[in-house]
Amino acid sequence: xGVMPRTQTTETTRPIKHLNKRVLTNWLSFFVFSGPAxxxxxxxxxxxxxxxxxxxxxxxxxxxxxxxxxGLANYEKLFTHDRHFSTALLNTAIQIAIxxxxxxxxxxxxxxxxxxxxxxxxxxxxxxFSPVMLAAPGVSMLFLGxxxxxxxxxFLLRQFGLESLTHVWLADVNTSLxxxxxxxxxxxxxxxxxxxxxxxxxxxxxxxEAALMEGANLWEILWKIVFPMTLDFFGVVLxxxxxxxxxxxxxxxxxxxxxxxxxxxxxxGFYLYKQxxxxxxxxxxxxxxxxxxxxxxxxxxxxxxATHRKY
Amino acid sequence: xxxxxxxxxxxxxxxxxxxxGYVIAAIYALAILIPFYFVFISxxxxxxxxxxxxxxxxxxxxxxxxxxxxFERADMLNAMWSSLRLVVGAELLxxxxxxxxxxxxxxxxxxxxxxxxxxxxxxxxxxxFALILPVFLLSVQLNMLYDPTYLVIFYAASRLSLSIVLLAxxxxxxxxxxxxxxxxxxANRLRIIYHxxxxxxxxxxxxxxxxxxxxxxxxxxxxxxxxxxDERTLQLALPLLRSERLIDYGLVAAGVVITVIPLYILFIxxxxxxxxxxxxxxxxx
Numbered sequence: 001x002g003v004m005p006r007t008q009t010t011e012t013t014r015p016i017k018h019l020n021k022r023v024l025t026n027w028l029s030f031f032v033f034s035g036p037a038x039x040x041x042x043x044x045x046x047x048x049x050x051x052x053x054x055x056x057x058x059x060x061x062x063x064x065x066x067x068x069x070x071g072l073a074n075y076e077k078l079f080t081h082d083r084h085f086s087t088a089l090l091n092t093a094i095q096i097a098i099x100x101x102x103x104x105x106x107x108x109x110x111x112x113x114x115x116x117x118x119x120x121x122x123x124x125x126x127x128x129f130s131p132v133m134l135a136a137p138g139v140s141m142l143f144l145g146x147x148x149x150x151x152x153x154x155f156l157l158r159q160f161g162l163e164s165l166t167h168v169w170l171a172d173v174n175t176s177l178x179x180x181x182x183x184x185x186x187x188x189x190x191x192x193x194x195x196x197x198x199x200x201x202x203x204x205x206x207x208x209e210a211a212l213m214e215g216a217n218l219w220e221i222l223w224k225i226v227f228p229m230t231l232d233f234f235g236v237v238l239x240x241x242x243x244x245x246x247x248x249x250x251x252x253x254x255x256x257x258x259x260x261x262x263x264x265x266x267x268x269g270f271y272l273y274k275q276x277x278x279x280x281x282x283x284x285x286x287x288x289x290x291x292x293x294x295x296x297x298x299x300x301x302x303x304x305x306a307t308h309r310k311y
Numbered sequence: 312x313x314x315x316x317x318x319x320x321x322x323x324x325x326x327x328x329x330x331x332g333y334v335i336a337a338i339y340a341l342a343i344l345i346p347f348y349f350v351f352i353s354x355x356x357x358x359x360x361x362x363x364x365x366x367x368x369x370x371x372x373x374x375x376x377x378x379x380x381x382f383e384r385a386d387m388l389n390a391m392w393s394s395l396r397l398v399v400g401a402e403l404l405x406x407x408x409x410x411x412x413x414x415x416x417x418x419x420x421x422x423x424x425x426x427x428x429x430x431x432x433x434x435x436x437x438x439x440f441a442l443i444l445p446v447f448l449l450s451v452q453l454n455m456l457y458d459p460t461y462l463v464i465f466y467a468a469s470r471l472s473l474s475i476v477l478l479a480x481x482x483x484x485x486x487x488x489x490x491x492x493x494x495x496x497x498a499n500r501l502r503i504i505y506h507x508x509x510x511x512x513x514x515x516x517x518x519x520x521x522x523x524x525x526x527x528x529x530x531x532x533x534x535x536x537x538x539x540x541d542e543r544t545l546q547l548a549l550p551l552l553r554s555e556r557l558i559d560y561g562l563v564a565a566g567v568v569i570t571v572i573p574l575y576i577l578f579i580x581x582x583x584x585x586x587x588x589x590x591x592x593x594x595x596x
Contacts, residue, residue, distance in 0.1 A: 023421075029500055030419045034427060037412035037471055041434065044468035048445030049437060055445065063451065110339060113332040116318040126582065127340050130347060133574040134567070135529030137549040141563050142350050144553070148560070150362035152349055189339060198586050205318060218328035247440035251532055255550065269440065276444040277536065289441045296438050 056286035074287035103188040111196025140255035176265040235307025354565035377565035390548035401466035413478035434472030457539040481515030
């Protein structure tokens with residue numbers, strides 16, 4: 001920054017009285033300008049975050065009921081007695097294992113494809129961004145029509161003579177989790193494709209030219225040159241989507257299966273919601289929340305370590 | 312900046328990728344278009360026609376009954392109005408809070424600024440959905456349970472991190488000489504902001520406005536928890552069209568179409584800006 005030396009030079013040549021006033025004004029201005037944002041941020045984001053930890057130590061079963069501090073008892077119950085929790089944990093692990101690479105890698109490939117700006121890329125980009133226009137309720141309602149016993153998916157299967165593959169997707173214990181996961185993938189690829197399109201568009205074409213001249217084909221260029229080059233950004237995207245899958249994906253579970261049938265599509269995120277707003281064991285739900293928080297942190301750390309490069 | 316021309320397709324090593332690429336691209340495009348098409352035409356049909364032998368056929372008649380019914384059943388006009396009020400309120404509040412803060416971080420040379428900036432940047436990592444219950448509890452503590460104003464404030468709070476980081480980086484791109492010249496001429500910070508910063512950050516502001524608009528308009532879970540049942544947003548109204556027993560899919564489909572149109576119009580108009588906006592937000596953070 002070229003600013004610092006300049007102002008300091010001017011300041012030291014002025015009388016001390018002005019130096020204090022300048023610095024004081026800076027501090028005052030800073031907090032006048034950023035104060036409101038800081039206050040709102042602290043009250044509406046930081047305080048709830050801290051409160052999550054606090055409430056997780058309580059036995060609190062409904063707003064009008066009193067709460068009792070029970071230390072780590074909620075966590076004990078969570079890790080030792082709760083069958084739902086272990087199922088949710090497994091389901092979430094499966095969902096993330098499928099959806100994270102299943103969304104980000106195709107998006108990367110498609111984004112690269114679009115960045116080459118071949119005919120039709122603009123239309124494709126618009127089409128791919130369409131799911132973003134639909135929020136969770138819209139996407140879920142749309143998929144209802146696909147997943148119903150007489151819906152489009154089963155219809156197409158029958159058309160191709162695959163009657164035996166038809167299922168009652170949302171109500172079948174074996175397919176409910178996959179059905180919800182497919183919705184996440186469908187909705188997610190579009191957004192990240194457009195994102196990668198933007199980033200990859202900035203890569204100088206000379207690099208591709210040079211590689212082509214050495215006999216590489218575009219697929220090799222994508223994975224041996226482009227991918228390492230953008231690994232950092234790729235990691236950021238992975239982290240973002242990882243957090244979304246851990247928590248935000250609960251919305252689709254809420255709208256499509258409510259975790260059912262049984263616990264077959266119960267995910268950690270939805271389990272948190274269920275405990276908080278349906279079963280109303282507030283303290284317990286926050287223990288789940290704290291757990292998810294740390295799983296999130298750990299996951300992000302792993303991703304970051306694997307992808308971040310300091311030059 | 313991004314290349315504007317198409318990358319050559321005739322060089323060695325490219326053609327196979329061209330074919331493969333278009334195939335994959337087409338598959339996903341169809342995976343999006345077919346459902347959208349299906350939903351769109353189903354809005355004109357009754358259940359028997361939708362789930363009959365030819366669900367993908369064009370509707371036999373352009374019957375707008377379902378659309379009208381959707382508006383009525385889910386009270387969509389009021390829902391749209393609710394959404395609009397909430398979104399506009401949240402947008403204004405976000406801007407009013409984040410703009411000065413971004414300026415303070417970008418341009419006021421005190422050591423605290425770096426730490427505050429770090430604080431907001433860390434805010435980007437906070438899993439907002441995990442806070443759903445504490446945020447609800449806070450509304451009770453503040454005596455604002457089911458008060459839409461609370462949701463407006465929370466929405467703004469949740470976007471402060473992103474907005475501030477984007478705006479601050481936008482402001483840093485303004486040549487410092489402009490401000491220094493103005494300072495030498497005796498202008499105070501407010502005048503500098505008004506005459507220099509404001510005009511030059513117009514682009515960044517529009518980006519923030521659009522990104523936040525999409526986010527607020529589509530927001531579901533927090534609106535679900537924090538709003539009373541007579542103050543539904545468009546997203547909350549949509550699931551009302553689905554009844555437990557018999558799902559009138561034509562009705563649901565019509566509702567989905569109605570929900571999508573406002574944002575679609577917005578996107579078509581601002582396509583380029585939205586893409587660049589998403590980009591600068593992610594790269595900078």
